[in-house]
Amino acid sequence: MLNYYRYKEVYELFLKGKYEEAKHLLMELQSRYIETCDENSVLKSQIQEFEDILYLSKNLIFDGSHYWLITGNIKQGPFCTTCYNRDGTLIRLHDNGDAKRCYHCGTEYDRDNAIQNEGVEKAATPPRLAKVIPLYK
Ligand SMILES: [Zn+2]
Structure with a gap:
């Protein structure tokens, strides 16, 4: 004024x-x-x-194996535990039928959600950068 x-x-x-x-x-x-x-x-x-x-603090849940994001009535995910714990990023896991795999860090999760190979590719090759899609605006 x-x-x-x-x-x-x-x-x-x-x-x-x-x-x-x-x-x-x-x-x-x-x-x-x-x-x-x-x-x-x-x-x-x-x-x-x-x-x-x-x-995130209100809507991100951890089921003991993976992170899931609750948006309205939709449960999105699963997201890579390794990436979220290390970088705070939500990277959706790709399900190839036998296992779930993170294209960002290379971690694979078997059907029981146990980690098979955590970041194996990261040590051998540079990580592939996943596209992060904003969930809301
Ligand atoms: Zn990852």
């Missing part, structure tokens, strides 16, 4: 013909406005990050 009076002051300076003084004050107000917008953008980003963390 203080800025309102400062902008009014700029207007009055222009009316009085004090252009340089008005221009200087206007530049100062613009600089403050840009700083405020930048700070607002950072704060919005932080709020979104906190909302995402809160959402």
